[in-house]
Every structure is written in C-alpha cells, then in structure tokens.
Amino acid sequence: MMWVLLIALGLAAVPFTIELTRKGMTDAERAKAPGQSALLSQGTTHFEWLGPERGPVAVCVHGLTTPSFVWYGMARGLALLGFRVLVYDLYGRGFSDRVRGAQTAEFFEQQLVDLLAHERVTEPVTLLGYSMGGAIAAHFTARYPAHVKQLILLAPAGMVELTGGKLALARDVPVLGDWLFLATYPWILRRGISQEAGQPSSVDDIHELQHAETARRGFFPAVLSSLRGVLRNTCDQQHRAIGAAGVPVLAIWGEEDDVIPLSSKETLAHWNPMAQQSVIAGAGHGLTHTHTDAVLDLIRASRG
Template identity: 25%
Template sequence: MVRANGITLHTQRLDPPGPAAAGRTGAPTAVLIHGMASDTMASWYFTLAEPLSRAGVPTVLYDLRGHGRSERPATGYALDDFVDDLAALLTGLDVTGPLLLLGNSFGGTIAFGYAARHPGRVVGIVAVESAPPVPEWMRRVRERLARVAARLPRDGAVTEIGARRGRVAAQRAAETQRMLADTSLARELPASPLPTAEALAAIGCPVLCLYGGDSAVVELAPTVCGLLPQTRVTVLPDQKHTVLIDRPEDVRRLVFAWLAEDCSLDLAQPTTA
C-alpha cells in the first residue's frame, strides 16, 4: 500500500528474477494500468505482468483510486486526478527512469494523459481497446458510465449478470454499483478537462493499439492514427472489448513483437502467465 497524491493505492511490483535482470539495468519500467469501473489490476496480473518481468522488464501494477483495494474517496475522479495519482505513485516507488505504459480500456487514456504531460519519460504506449483523451472517446465514456449507473441499481440486474456471465462477473458488477453510488466518478470523469490536441500530438514515442474487431472502440482507430501517425494498429477479429482477458496469448505475442520491432527492446520470448 503506497501513499500517493493524498490517498492510499494498492500496488504490486514485480522485479525481474536474477538471470533476467542481468544486463538489463537500462530497461524501462512497465506500468500496467487497468480500466474503469469493473476492472482491477488483476486483469494485467494474470495476463502480461509476469511475462514482462520474466523477460527482464521491471513491472508495476496498481488499483486505480476507488477500485480494487485502493482507497475510495468520495470525490476526485477527473482525468487529471488519475494522472496525478500515477505521477505520485512513481515518485513514491522511486521509479525515475524511462517508462513503458500499458493501459486497458480507460487505463490507456490515463497513459496518454501522462505522456502528454511527460513526453520525455515515456518510451512506449500499449493501449488495449482504448484511445487518447479526445472528445469523441470521452463522449463514449460518459454514455457508458451513464448506462451502467442506470442499469445496475435495478432489481435483479446483478443476479442477471451472474446468470449470464458467472459469479465473478456478478461480484464485479455489485462492486461497480457500490463505487458509482459512493463516489462522483460518473459525474466527474466525463466532465474532465482534456489535454490539448497539440499536447497529445507531441507524444513522440511508439504506440501500439489493439482492438477487438467486434468492438465499437475500433471505430476510433483512424482518429488515433491521425493524431499520432506513429501508431501501429492491430485488430483481433471476432473479439469484443474484453480482448485482453479473452485472448491473452495473442496480446502477449503482439506486445512482445512490437517491443522488439518498434521499441528496439531485446527481450526473451513471452511465457504463459
């Protein structure tokens, strides 16, 4: 548990094992940022965290404010608050070198927001089913949060989710309902001040965007490439917004190939988590 930006954040740090760490003192630190509402750092922990660490990349995961085991203040859920949390967490962990930021869904938006403020520190961004904080993406976030906030309090909604998707999904839905009831997230986040297009376009590091072919988020790929022409886009056919969880082996393969080809990182081949 790390005190950062006035709250306590639940954090996991995976340092490379001895053989993988040898000769990799200059490797960037990978920071894995999960998505909004029903997600936690577990989605990264069980998919990519250990393979990155075993390949020699120091790896940091954390639960966003209000999520998982991190503190849940009643207010403070604008994009800037999440970016401030990340900056303060890195200071608290004494992570001072280059960063490789990986974000799932809204976690990718936080990564872009951090890179817009600190372009010199970020050497690569992986965004899974995500986009930079541009107005069209934030409109979709607002609509999604509004739908969830309206649906979950209805009688039988959580039970229905459990019947269709299982016990864990029901538990996450119930926790999401509590979070939206106890915090200003659904109001604050959509109203966030956004970085300027010029600040986002100044992000010069390599970018990898992974999308599910059956997800509506893939519609934003042309916007991302227009803003950041160095972006490599890969679409996984027949996949939805949960591509990180549903196709972890493919995500690992694509990320490691991109790290070698676009970021010039000589890493061991990914291993099964």
C-alpha cells in the same frame, strides 16, 4: 396521501440504502491482499510488483470496472519479456481507498505520479492502459512525455463521446442521475459479467473476482464519478500532443468489441498518424485477459 408520499420516498431511497449497506474496504481486508499499499497524497493505493527485480519498468493502468487483477495474465507474459511490471488499483476499485471527489484525468494522473515517486521510479516507463486506463495513460503521457518510453493502448477509452442513453443521463443530471445509476447499472454490469463467464481467461476466477468487486461500498459511485470526470470528453488533444512529442504508440483493438467501437482505430489514426495499430480477430473488449497471448505477440513485435 401522506402514506403514498412516504412509500414513494422509501422506494426512491432503496438504491442509496443498498449502496450504504455494502461492505466497505477495511485495513484488515487490505492486509490480506497480495502486494503492498502506500498512503499517497489522495489516499491509500494498493499495488504489486511482478516479474524480475531488475529490468525495464512496465506500468499497467486498468479500466473502469475491473481492478488490477485484470493484468495478472499479461503481467506474467510481460515478465517473460524481461519487464519489471507494476500494477495498481485506481481509487474506488480493488484494495485502494474510496476517495471522495471528482475522478478527473488530473485526479488519476496525480495517483500515478505519487505512486511512481513512492516507488522511486525515475526512468522512462512502458505505460500500458486498458479501456479507461487508456484514457488515463494518454493524459499522463501527454503531460509527461519524457517519462514514457512507449505507450501501449488496449481498447482505449477517450475516442468517442458518450451521448444518449441511461449512462449519459446519469452522468449529466445530478441527484436524479445518481439514483438512476445506482438503481440500474449494478444489474447491467453483473449481467454482463455473467454473460462472459464461459470465455477463456488468463486470470484465474476473474468473473468471481469481478462479481466480488460489485459488492464493495464505494465502487459504483466511483464508476459514476469517472464517467463524469476522465471519461466525459475525448482525448483528441492528448493524442495529438503525444504524436507531436514523438512518443511511440501501439494501439490494439478487439475486432468484436461492443464497448469501444472499432471505428476508434480510424479516429486515432487521424489524431496521431504515427501510432502503430493492430486488430485482434475475434476479440471483444476483454482482450487483455481473453486474448493475452495475441496481445503479447504484438507487444513483442513492436519492440523489434
């Protein structure tokens, strides 16, 4: 029976072994990346400035699994609107450090606070948040409303609680949840990326870039940590606070989004009746790069 136990333990160790054998982020690889890197209080953050050297600052916060390159098409459009655009990789993604610890809202807030201080951005910014980035942006805006001129949310997370299913089990159960997540989620994510490969995108080679991201050590643990942290609860208190503070909000939803349900539009209206909201027909969850022009048109209109 001992050999049966050893085989079982060996099989159980496979997801963790695969994760450990993935290529880690190195300084040499980071040096080849576009943009710059800064050592902040929690680790090294990769970032890029796009657009004119002068102009109102727009800061873009990406989502759970796709790093800052998801903003490249949007950034070009925002630059044409006159914005000086700052995009950056959240910890655990892209060329930023794989930082250990819980990826809570406070964790990501501190990364943004540090980056803005490092880049000496003192004026109020237009803050854009996509998917999980929408939850991060909401937390930041609720805590620092005077620092945000306008909050733009694109298919934002934080509207409904994740209940039931493998992801909820992985989130809520230590050790076993880690194993379940590492054993199943990489395949689920890669399959989803492959299924979207035929869609038009304002970001060149985005699907190849997304697949490459899944091959980096620390990426999947970071995703799980975010599910257990910033994405664990809804952002109802934050959105109510943003409404009370009078920060202008534009929320844009994809009509066919299968990640963030369109019913979230009504939820946000309940939390913050002053929020301006629009739905893009035919758009799924990737509306940031699949329906870039439509998103930019709505942003342009919201500026009057």
